[in-house]
Amino acid sequence: MRKPSRPGAARPESKSRYARGLDVLLSMSQEKMDLVTDRLAEVAPDFARMVVEFAFGDVFARPALDMHARELVAIAVLTARGDAIAPLRAHVSSATKLGLSREQIVEAMMQVSIYSGFPVVINALTACHDLLTTATDPDCAVCPAPGQSTEVGHL
Amino acid sequence: MRKPSRPGAARPESKSRYARGLDVLLSMSQEKMDLVTDRLAEVAPDFARMVVEFAFGDVFARPALDMHARELVAIAVLTARGDAIAPLRAHVSSATKLGLSREQIVEAMMQVSIYSGFPVVINALTACHDLLTTATDPDCAVCPAPGQSTEVGHL
Amino acid sequence: MRKPSRPGAARPESKSRYARGLDVLLSMSQEKMDLVTDRLAEVAPDFARMVVEFAFGDVFARPALDMHARELVAIAVLTARGDAIAPLRAHVSSATKLGLSREQIVEAMMQVSIYSGFPVVINALTACHDLLTTATDPDCAVCPAPGQSTEVGHL
Amino acid sequence: MRKPSRPGAARPESKSRYARGLDVLLSMSQEKMDLVTDRLAEVAPDFARMVVEFAFGDVFARPALDMHARELVAIAVLTARGDAIAPLRAHVSSATKLGLSREQIVEAMMQVSIYSGFPVVINALTACHDLLTTATDPDCAVCPAPGQSTEVGHL
Amino acid sequence: MRKPSRPGAARPESKSRYARGLDVLLSMSQEKMDLVTDRLAEVAPDFARMVVEFAFGDVFARPALDMHARELVAIAVLTARGDAIAPLRAHVSSATKLGLSREQIVEAMMQVSIYSGFPVVINALTACHDLLTTATDPDCAVCPAPGQSTEVGHL
Amino acid sequence: MRKPSRPGAARPESKSRYARGLDVLLSMSQEKMDLVTDRLAEVAPDFARMVVEFAFGDVFARPALDMHARELVAIAVLTARGDAIAPLRAHVSSATKLGLSREQIVEAMMQVSIYSGFPVVINALTACHDLLTTATDPDCAVCPAPGQSTEVGHL
Numbered sequence: 001m002r003k004p005s006r007p008g009a010a011r012p013e014s015k016s017r018y019a020r021g022l023d024v025l026l027s028m029s030q031e032k033m034d035l036v037t038d039r040l041a042e043v044a045p046d047f048a049r050m051v052v053e054f055a056f057g058d059v060f061a062r063p064a065l066d067m068h069a070r071e072l073v074a075i076a077v078l079t080a081r082g083d084a085i086a087p088l089r090a091h092v093s094s095a096t097k098l099g100l101s102r103e104q105i106v107e108a109m110m111q112v113s114i115y116s117g118f119p120v121v122i123n124a125l126t127a128c129h130d131l132l133t134t135a136t137d138p139d140c141a142v143c144p145a146p147g148q149s150t151e152v153g154h155l
Numbered sequence: 156m157r158k159p160s161r162p163g164a165a166r167p168e169s170k171s172r173y174a175r176g177l178d179v180l181l182s183m184s185q186e187k188m189d190l191v192t193d194r195l196a197e198v199a200p201d202f203a204r205m206v207v208e209f210a211f212g213d214v215f216a217r218p219a220l221d222m223h224a225r226e227l228v229a230i231a232v233l234t235a236r237g238d239a240i241a242p243l244r245a246h247v248s249s250a251t252k253l254g255l256s257r258e259q260i261v262e263a264m265m266q267v268s269i270y271s272g273f274p275v276v277i278n279a280l281t282a283c284h285d286l287l288t289t290a291t292d293p294d295c296a297v298c299p300a301p302g303q304s305t306e307v308g309h310l
Numbered sequence: 311m312r313k314p315s316r317p318g319a320a321r322p323e324s325k326s327r328y329a330r331g332l333d334v335l336l337s338m339s340q341e342k343m344d345l346v347t348d349r350l351a352e353v354a355p356d357f358a359r360m361v362v363e364f365a366f367g368d369v370f371a372r373p374a375l376d377m378h379a380r381e382l383v384a385i386a387v388l389t390a391r392g393d394a395i396a397p398l399r400a401h402v403s404s405a406t407k408l409g410l411s412r413e414q415i416v417e418a419m420m421q422v423s424i425y426s427g428f429p430v431v432i433n434a435l436t437a438c439h440d441l442l443t444t445a446t447d448p449d450c451a452v453c454p455a456p457g458q459s460t461e462v463g464h465l
Numbered sequence: 466m467r468k469p470s471r472p473g474a475a476r477p478e479s480k481s482r483y484a485r486g487l488d489v490l491l492s493m494s495q496e497k498m499d500l501v502t503d504r505l506a507e508v509a510p511d512f513a514r515m516v517v518e519f520a521f522g523d524v525f526a527r528p529a530l531d532m533h534a535r536e537l538v539a540i541a542v543l544t545a546r547g548d549a550i551a552p553l554r555a556h557v558s559s560a561t562k563l564g565l566s567r568e569q570i571v572e573a574m575m576q577v578s579i580y581s582g583f584p585v586v587i588n589a590l591t592a593c594h595d596l597l598t599t600a601t602d603p604d605c606a607v608c609p610a611p612g613q614s615t616e617v618g619h620l
Numbered sequence: 621m622r623k624p625s626r627p628g629a630a631r632p633e634s635k636s637r638y639a640r641g642l643d644v645l646l647s648m649s650q651e652k653m654d655l656v657t658d659r660l661a662e663v664a665p666d667f668a669r670m671v672v673e674f675a676f677g678d679v680f681a682r683p684a685l686d687m688h689a690r691e692l693v694a695i696a697v698l699t700a701r702g703d704a705i706a707p708l709r710a711h712v713s714s715a716t717k718l719g720l721s722r723e724q725i726v727e728a729m730m731q732v733s734i735y736s737g738f739p740v741v742i743n744a745l746t747a748c749h750d751l752l753t754t755a756t757d758p759d760c761a762v763c764p765a766p767g768q769s770t771e772v773g774h775l
Numbered sequence: 776m777r778k779p780s781r782p783g784a785a786r787p788e789s790k791s792r793y794a795r796g797l798d799v800l801l802s803m804s805q806e807k808m809d810l811v812t813d814r815l816a817e818v819a820p821d822f823a824r825m826v827v828e829f830a831f832g833d834v835f836a837r838p839a840l841d842m843h844a845r846e847l848v849a850i851a852v853l854t855a856r857g858d859a860i861a862p863l864r865a866h867v868s869s870a871t872k873l874g875l876s877r878e879q880i881v882e883a884m885m886q887v888s889i890y891s892g893f894p895v896v897i898n899a900l901t902a903c904h905d906l907l908t909t910a911t912d913p914d915c916a917v918c919p920a921p922g923q924s925t926e927v928g929h930l
Contacts, residue, residue: 036587043590043597046837047575051583054829055734062821064727072689073696073728077735080697082238083547084584084735107684108693110202114675115697115704116427118206119239122191125198132198201682209674210424217666219417224382228418231383232390232425237548239425262374263383265512269365270387270394271892273516274549277501280508287508346897353900353907356527357885361893364519372511392703393857394894420667428671429704432656435663442663520889529882537844538851538883542890545852549890572839573848579830580852580859582736702858730822738826739859742811745818752818 018049021057027067028094071095072108079112082120085127092128102132173204176212182222183249226250227263234267237275240282247283257287328359331367337377338404381405382418389422392430395437402438412442483514486522492532493559536560537573544577547585550592557593567597638669641677647687648714691715692728699732702740705747712748722752793824796832802842803869846870847883854887857895860902867903877907 015023025033041048060070071091078088095105106125113121125132170178180188196203215225226246233243250260261280268276280287325333335343351358370380381401388398405415416435423431435442480488490498506513525535536556543553560570571590578586590597635643645653661668680690691711698708715725726745733741745752790798800808816823835845846866853863870880881900888896900907 039591039594040587043594044571044575047571047578047586047590050575050578050829050833051587054825054833055583058825058829059731059734062727062730064723065731069689069692069724069728070731072692073731074735076693076696077700077732078584080700081547081584081735082236084588086588087584103684104689106199106202107682108689110199110205110682111679111685111690111693112697113202113205114428114679115694115701117423117425118210119233119236119242119425121202122195122206123239123241125202126194129194129198205674205678209670209678213670213674214421214424217417217420219413220421224379224414224418225421227379227382228386228421229425231386232422235387235390236425237546258374259379261509261512262372263379265372265509265515266369266375266380266383267387268512268515269369269893270384270391272888272890273520274543274546274552274890276512277505277516278549278551280512281504284504284508349901349904350897353904354881354885357881357888357896357900360519360523360885360888361897364515364523365893368515368519388894391857391894392701394898396898397894416664416667420664420670423667423670428675429698429701429707431667432660432671433704433706435667436659439659439663524886524889527882527885529878530886534844534847534879534883535886537847538886539890541848541851542855542887545855546890568839569844572837573844575837576834576840576845576848577852578737579834580737580739580849580856583734702856726819726822730819730825733822733825738830739853739856739862741822742815742826743859743861745822746814749814749818 017053017057019057020061021052021055024056024060025052028098029090032090032094067098068095068100071098071100072104075105076108076112079109079120079124080116082116082123085123088124089128089131092131096131106132172208172212174212175216176207176210179211179215180207182253184245184252187245187249222253223250223255226253226255227259230260231263231267234264234275234279235271237271237278240278243279244283244286247286251286261287327363327367329367330371331362331365334366334370335362337408339400339407342400342404377408378405378410381408381410382414385415386418386422389419389430389434390426392426392433395433398434399438399441402441406441416442482518482522484522485526486517486520489521489525490517492563494555494562497555497559532563533560533565536563536565537569540570541573541577544574544585544589545581547581547588550588553589554593554596557596561596571597637673637677639677640681641672641675644676644680645672647718649710649717652710652714687718688715688720691718691720692724695725696728696732699729699740699744700736702736702743705743708744709748709751712751716751726752792828792832794832795836796827796830799831799835800827802873804865804872807865807869842873843870843875846873846875847879850880851883851887854884854895854899855891857891857898860898863899864903864906867906871906881907 022033025036036048036051040051060067065073071094074091075088075095078084078091092105096102109121109124112124177188177192180191191203191206195206215222220228226249229246230243230250233239233246247260251257264276264279267279332343335346346358346361350361370377375383381404384401385398385405388394388401402415406412419431419434422434487498490501501513501516505516525532530538536559539556540553540560543549543556557570561567574586574589577589642653645656656668656671660671680687685693691714694711695708695715698704698711712725716722729741729744732744797808800811811823811826815826835842840848846869849866850863850870853859853866867880871877884896884899887899
């Protein structure tokens, strides 16, 4: 029987887990990195470090899935959770930056309705209205004006 | 063994699924219909159509449960979810319009505490404070003034 | 502003909460009552008493909703949870005993798919296959033979 | 086999469940007690009474766990829920008042990431930023000014 | 503002929704199709039809995401749910049939630990042990012998 | 503003994260360690290593909470999840080994009913029946005979 891989055996360890995580985060979103290393670190500095090390340095940095697949996984699960709008917006934002089309993102969210029902999907789609449409919505109180940078959540 | 019913066999198909869904929605709430056919449709037009067709044209239109029973089911499950205040408010609103008493709605929410605990029920009851009481609450920042139409969510 | 009702003010207190709860439970299912007062009571006797007192003596005994409505609420929320097959089966069993038709129960479960997706509903429907059909299923390993009493969960 | 304890057998019943619950609530937080006996009681007076009786008069009043352990349990489960920020803030507030250190509270929240992932923990930590740090955050729109009393949720 | 698409406007309607759904299902798994059209249809024939029509005829048949992406979305969300082992196994099975590597599937499950914690991922990985390894496990009571067809769930 | 702690700054790094994690696991349960390093490692060796490193080497090894508090947090959150019986049993087992009384464990589970309802708590208590009582239950099909070692889950 196969034992767990020797610690570190599967990954290039030329960089520390933390530095590798920051690189991944930065490739996704400057604002997101700032949030983790700023506001979260004020309350729980060790946890902020662990998030960078584990989520981005350990998991996201692994080559077995490309970043398009990883963004789809993140967007699907965060849509299904229903209580994670800030990180969902962050991933919608980095997913489009990394080359996924708005149509693909909307499509992945739509598919989540099969497994988790309509309310979480309607909630996700309308909460990301400004990120997923080009038209600005004159009736929308929480939408940023065009050109204004949008709040991006963490993780 | 019984096979799935032949497509469409069980329902009067004189109307399209979409038209039938709009009829059901309109009988529940004009605002709710507008939300689905408006703001949601801007982000995901096909999904807005599917919501009307499936949720209201396929399921709600079936005669095996009357609208009082359907509203109880909707209010109970949305209370239990904890992350679906907007659609919960919409159903509390349409349920009272369709003849359920406030006492019955409060009672159904109270019963949910048996299965899903107190926080989601306290959250649901206070989030629907204005819809479930006649008295206005002078300390409530988010409550509409009397006479002011209340925001109604979707689904 | 209205304060909480004076303790006990709203309910006939001629019977203790526990005795009233047992009466309600017994009207629903003998097996269910035995489970709570037996196996659960062996591990946590005070909790077994609290379940009877609160869930059945306090909540179910209140007259604002009739037992058909209460069973619909229970079945809908337990279907949506996805992890509560035993109590779901118990409520499907007592609901049919109390006069809800199989068609109404199936219909309430179907509606849950709107709010919580298909897997929990498919799971609920197939887990209650024997309770919701008359035909026995020769291929079903877990279904009771006709006439054999079915396992009924608790709560 | 042990039957459920005789009703009331395990607890000193010199005080009513409601009076005992109010005592426990008051030892935790004046604001919290007011919320339950005020805003919640306006919508559902019997339910407000049940919350005091069951959660605080029945469960929290039992001596088998001390209040530090009970606050840890409350904070851990409410962090994991992800949809219960108001009661989570209330418990972080009463936990510090009852003598748990901020470091212990942060640590319990961090541990929840093992079982329920990072987003709910990041959400909990940042939503309690003002309660868990002494430094005020000049960039934080929702944080209270120093000295300003913080909103405390219910349950 | 964009209104919902005209019913049916976005899709080739040369085939009925039901026939299109069966085609998609069959391309994924014969066993899965049988389960929906057989055991589920015995309890709720209209619902069995709706599952085929909506999940596979409406959503999966849309071209905006390819089947690899759709399987990743399904596997990620079902892993995160924690209560949906049967449909998860079905999707792991169809995903490998459609060309995703075992390594990619394991990797997507691992990523879910960031959002939903370790227990659901450990549960998913061990519940799909036989589908994700070639070696048979002599100690495993529930694993099929090599060559024996594995139970595949629904949806 | 405080930045995240420098990587590794807060912890004694004389041992690797993996070795430290194995030490913590072994102090809790031999069976549990075997499960992670055996059956899980066969499907996902890198993930098995990450579980040991992060959950036990990073989080559990931190001194801010003692092991009694950590076990209470684990038992409370896993009870609330409802879908995690195997790891819940493992923690009930290690908690009693580490000195928590059965009464304290039952009490923590009972408190969870406030936040997450009765079904998950009844489920947890009865699923741990053999671990929380000394009496054997002659009617219980899944309980181990006295003296027979009980299956212990992972994490």
